[in-house]
Amino acid sequence: MVVCRLFCRRCRLSWKCCCKFCCIVTIVICVVAMKFVHYIMVEMNCTDEESKSVLQDLCQLYHRGEVAGSFCPILCDTQLLQYRSCLNYKGGKYALQMVCKNCGASMYPPAVNSVKIQSLMLKGANSAGDVKLVFKMKDKLEETKQSLTGMFHDHLEIETYINRTRESVRNSYRNNLMVDMSHVHDIILYTWGYDLSEYLSQSQSHPSQVTSLKGAIYSILSLIEQQEYLLSKLLQNYTFLPQIFGTCGPAYGVEFTETLKKFEQPFSIGTGIDWNERALIAIKLIDLVKLMDEGLHETLHMCDVKPNNFGLRPNGDVTIIDSDCALFESDLRRQFGYSNCSSDQECAFFDCLGTCNIVLGKCYMDRANTNLQTICKDVFRGYSSAFTTGILHSPPSHIQPELSSLLDKCSLPESVRSQDGQPGKDIENLGLDIQTLLQSSIKPHRT
Numbered sequence: 001m002v003v004c005r006l007f008c009r010r011c012r013l014s015w016k017c018c019c020k021f022c023c024i025v026t027i028v029i030c031v032v033a034m035k036f037v038h039y040i041m042v043e044m045n046c047t048d049e050e051s052k053s054v055l056q057d058l059c060q061l062y063h064r065g066e067v068a069g070s071f072c073p074i075l076c077d078t079q080l081l082q083y084r085s086c087l088n089y090k091g092g093k094y095a096l097q098m099v100c101k102n103c104g105a106s107m108y109p110p111a112v113n114s115v116k117i118q119s120l121m122l123k124g125a126n127s128a129g130d131v132k133l134v135f136k137m138k139d140k141l142e143e144t145k146q147s148l149t150g151m152f153h154d155h156l157e158i159e160t161y162i163n164r165t166r167e168s169v170r171n172s173y174r175n176n177l178m179v180d181m182s183h184v185h186d187i188i189l190y191t192w193g194y195d196l197s198e199y200l201s202q203s204q205s206h207p208s209q210v211t212s213l214k215g216a217i218y219s220i221l222s223l224i225e226q227q228e229y230l231l232s233k234l235l236q237n238y239t240f241l242p243q244i245f246g247t248c249g250p251a252y253g254v255e256f257t258e259t260l261k262k263f264e265q266p267f268s269i270g271t272g273i274d275w276n277e278r279a280l281i282a283i284k285l286i287d288l289v290k291l292m293d294e295g296l297h298e299t300l301h302m303c304d305v306k307p308n309n310f311g312l313r314p315n316g317d318v319t320i321i322d323s324d325c326a327l328f329e330s331d332l333r334r335q336f337g338y339s340n341c342s343s344d345q346e347c348a349f350f351d352c353l354g355t356c357n358i359v360l361g362k363c364y365m366d367r368a369n370t371n372l373q374t375i376c377k378d379v380f381r382g383y384s385s386a387f388t389t390g391i392l393h394s395p396p397s398h399i400q401p402e403l404s405s406l407l408d409k410c411s412l413p414e415s416v417r418s419q420d421g422q423p424g425k426d427i428e429n430l431g432l433d434i435q436t437l438l439q440s441s442i443k444p445h446r447t
């Protein structure tokens, strides 16, 4: 409309002509916009039809014995798990939102197969016993299938196949996460939830033991190709990753959590969400950074940092939702080590910045920024460097200047490394300073 008014003022045409022109312009703009929106929706997002057909295909495979997993019976043989919506399919990755009706702690789903359904008892249900979850899988089924056909060429003892599968699972932890799992006695039980030989002896419902074996092995091998799944299994004792409820073939169901996206500056001018709540989340995120930096066997680098990739449980815990780009220190060093460069930008692994050794044309192995810096920059402060749009927007005015200056310091990559190349102590202290300031700004609720 503004465009129209400008045009009318300048062209000095009669109102009638002007209106006609405006109509045409408006219609053209609308049509183009609708086409564009449609394109975005179709290309980038997903449809319910496609999602449902993915689930149907999976259940078909399950009924033929070609995939297996703790979640298959409940997904395919009961009405308990209901599809709600699709979250996206980016990069061949499916994420569907589902709800498990009455799967709360109060009742067990009816036993529909001989395998241990009890393991499905879901935690975190609301009072009605419904559990929200996200069903995820990577769409590389065909590749894994093909590699399997090779594996079953020669007819070997079942135990040999099981041994080989065990070996593959261990290798996957080593190659993808660079951790040694030789101390875990039954790596398949640890990763998949069932002891494979016990599982085979119990599953009589499928055509033959060989089919069951193939289905189980295929399911295990396709799960361990998914970094996020492996990491969740490895760190299952910690609460900062969404809990995995179960698997079916290459797919797995994880706890649904709200993301932090809704705490960002809303486009409309308004008060948004209560400051106390956002300040508490920020304090927890800094605690989480501390755990990532110092609490695990190696630093876990979060290399894809944005509010949408963090979750919030009803009890206030924060979680890392999309851990595909979370790398342990030695893995990140390996990434940097691979890369040739002529500028620092070429060394960056998403939000994990690197530095280029111009003389050698190789990236330095050390990360140039820290977890705290990316959180400060991309979650607390937000996409605008001029004013805060992240979750710490609109603070109480008495802390505003100090918070703003702390966030500026914390977001700068320059201040990170001291002369010896180690992360500077000052950046660590900044986290504490921010926490202290936020804590002081939280008003106790009147009771």
Ligand SMILES: Nc1ncnc2c1ncn2[C@@H]1O[C@H](COP(=O)(O)OP(=O)(O)OP(=O)(O)O)[C@@H](O)[C@H]1O
Binding pocket: 087, 088, 089, 090, 093, 094, 095, 134, 242, 254, 255, 256, 257, 258, 259, 308, 309, 311, 321, 322, 324
């Ligand atoms: N456990 C979860 N709880 C709630 N929402 C989730 C959960 N896991 C994923 N999502 C949502 O589903 C979407 C797709 O998740 P996925 O892990 O596939 O991320 P992605 O494809 O890497 O997308 P992005 O680029 O947004 O990180 C994300 O936008 C995320 O908000």
Ligand SMILES: *[C@@H]1O[C@H](CO)[C@@H](O)[C@H](O)[C@H]1NC(C)=O
Binding pocket: 157, 159, 160, 163
């Ligand atoms: C499988 O591995 C176990 C333990 O390592 C070993 O004792 C057994 O002989 C192996 N079986 C086969 C058939 O390779």
Ligand SMILES: *[C@@H]1O[C@H](CO)[C@@H](O)[C@H](O)[C@H]1NC(C)=O
Binding pocket: 234, 237
């Ligand atoms: C996880 O916790 C269980 C039980 O508390 C324990 O037996 C196991 O060793 C722990 N695993 C890791 C990797 O810390």
Ligand SMILES: *[C@@H]1O[C@H](CO)[C@@H](O)[C@H](O)[C@H]1NC(C)=O
Binding pocket: 338, 339, 340
């Ligand atoms: C980096 O450069 C070396 C030597 O020029 C080359 O052999 C190597 O393949 C390059 N690596 C990548 C990842 O491009």
